[in-house]
Amino acid sequence: PTRKMPPSASAMDFFQLFVPDNVLKSMVVQTNMYAKKFQERFGSDGAWVEVTLAEMKAFLGYVISTSVSHCESVLSIWSSGFYSNRSLALAMSQARFEKILKYFHVVAFRSSQATHGLYKVQPFLDSLQGSFEAAFRPSQTQVLHEPLIDEDPVFVATCTERELRKRKKRKFSLWVRQCSSTGFIVQIYVHLKEGGGPDSLDALKNKPQLHGMVARSLCRSAAGKNYIIFTGPSITSLTLFEEFEKQEIYCCGLLSSRKSDCTGLPPSMLTNPATPPARGQHQIKMKGNMSLICWYNKGHFRFLTNAYSPVQQGVIIKRRSGEVPCPLAVEAFAAHLSYICRYDDKYSRYFISHKPSKTWQQVFWFAISIAVNNAYILYKMSDAYHVKRYSRAQFGERLVRELLGLEDMSPAH
Ligand SMILES: *[C@@H]1O[C@H](CO)[C@@H](O)[C@H](O)[C@H]1NC(C)=O
Ligand SMILES: *[C@@H]1O[C@H](CO)[C@@H](O)[C@H](O)[C@H]1NC(C)=O
Numbered sequence: 001p002t003r004k005m006p007p008s009a010s011a012m013d014f015f016q017l018f019v020p021d022n023v024l025k026s027m028v029v030q031t032n033m034y035a036k037k038f039q040e041r042f043g044s045d046g047a048w049v050e051v052t053l054a055e056m057k058a059f060l061g062y063v064i065s066t067s068v069s070h071c072e073s074v075l076s077i078w079s080s081g082f083y084s085n086r087s088l089a090l091a092m093s094q095a096r097f098e099k100i101l102k103y104f105h106v107v108a109f110r111s112s113q114a115t116h117g118l119y120k121v122q123p124f125l126d127s128l129q130g131s132f133e134a135a136f137r138p139s140q141t142q143v144l145h146e147p148l149i150d151e152d153p154v155f156v157a158t159c160t161e162r163e164l165r166k167r168k169k170r171k172f173s174l175w176v177r178q179c180s181s182t183g184f185i186v187q188i189y190v191h192l193k194e195g196g197g198p199d200s201l202d203a204l205k206n207k208p209q210l211h212g213m214v215a216r217s218l219c220r221s222a223a224g225k226n227y228i229i230f231t232g233p234s235i236t237s238l239t240l241f242e243e244f245e246k247q248e249i250y251c252c253g254l255l256s257s258r259k260s261d262c263t264g265l266p267p268s269m270l271t272n273p274a275t276p277p278a279r280g281q282h283q284i285k286m287k288g289n290m291s292l293i294c295w296y297n298k299g300h301f302r303f304l305t306n307a308y309s310p311v312q313q314g315v316i317i318k319r320r321s322g323e324v325p326c327p328l329a330v331e332a333f334a335a336h337l338s339y340i341c342r343y344d345d346k347y348s349r350y351f352i353s354h355k356p357s358k359t360w361q362q363v364f365w366f367a368i369s370i371a372v373n374n375a376y377i378l379y380k381m382s383d384a385y386h387v388k389r390y391s392r393a394q395f396g397e398r399l400v401r402e403l404l405g406l407e408d409m410s411p412a413h
Pocket of ligand 2: 065068084086088397400401
């Protein structure tokens with residue numbers, strides 16, 4: 001963390017490192033402006049009064065509460081069903097919440113930008129990005145990947161195939177650059193899949209090409225910092241890694257002959273030999289600082305890296321078969337990958353489950369979910385954690401109550 005937070009810092013204080021009052025105030029202004037324009041066009045809405053900053057916080061709090069309760073409709077809070085929550089419901093009427101939901105906007109409409117499908121949320125994403133970078137310096141090792149954002153892993157494991165198929169397809173994919181020793185998400189990239197206007201990447205049917213573009217975008221602010229970036233097969237490519245090396249960004253990626261762009265790599269290293277080598281054996285080919293490693297462990301695994309010396313030895317420890325020797329690059333890759341899986345297990349279940357139909361709003365709530373997870377990660381590294389030791393779920397509940405104004409926020413408590 002770049003700044004020290006006091007032991008008395010609240011969940012809200014951590015959240016507001018990323019979504020400060022001035023950003024919330026601009027949501028207030030934009031929502032009121034949109035409501036005005038809407039009524040000028042479609043007739044006045046007698047029940048509407050301008051939204052205030054306190055109400056905007058409560059509005060966010062209600063939607064964020066679905067990340068803890070996992071209910072799919074935020075309106076259930078006011079229902080009499082399983083997800084009803086009287087103590088939350090009392091802070092605002094359902095009718096008022098629905099009015100704010102109807103007019104909710106975060107960015108001013110400008111027809112000149114309307115060609116870009118995310119124009120209704122991009123300036124917010126940019127400000128969030130800036131605050132992520134200002135609040136935290138990531139470790140040297142980072143991962144580029146698509147986090148599991150749609151549901152918590154428990155849901156995926158228990159719901160039927162049909163239930164999964166019935167859910168609406170997302171119109172965008174979300175990619176992140178993530179610090180692999182804390183899980184803090186340093187940078188977000190949203191790719192619109194369709195209807196994104198002329199700027200959309202749809203023309204890029206070629207996946208590695210698209211993923212190369214995603215990677216360049218996610219590493220825009222990573223140049224010259226001596227980072228080591230881990231990548232999956234769809235991103236790993238010699239061209240991209242060489243381009244990154246010029247910017248002093250070093251890489252270690254898994255390669256697959258099916259999913260990766262293998263341009264420039266020696267074909268002899270990409271085909272499996274007729275008789276498999278012994279377990280833990282590897283072959284290396286080098287060009288400059290780049291090495292292509294083919295390692296055998298009941299299957300051929302190929303890695304491309306310029307971040308580790310291929311002659312340095314590492315080891316993979318398997319519960320059943322014990323130690324399997326490997327180059328250090330392979331050990332490092334496995335360690336960082338398993339870190340990210342643990343992050344997905346631990347934090348993906350705290351993504352907001354309320355799903356609006358508009359794509360820009362879905363993107364907005366995913367970004368807010370990431371902001372809350374990042375806030376918790378900073379909280380855990382701060383002195384404030386030693387006071388109350390909130391779990392991620394408790395931190396979420398606490399934040400909701402603070403946003404709703406249900407907690408005494410005076411510094412004396
Ligand atoms: C290898 O890396 C070093 C620094 O890490 C750099 O100075 C050198 O130019 C690189 N060599 C090649 C062939 O890219
Ligand atoms: C209502 O929601 C709050 C905040 O998420 C939570 O702390 C509380 O346990 C919930 N109450 C009930 C009855 O579910």
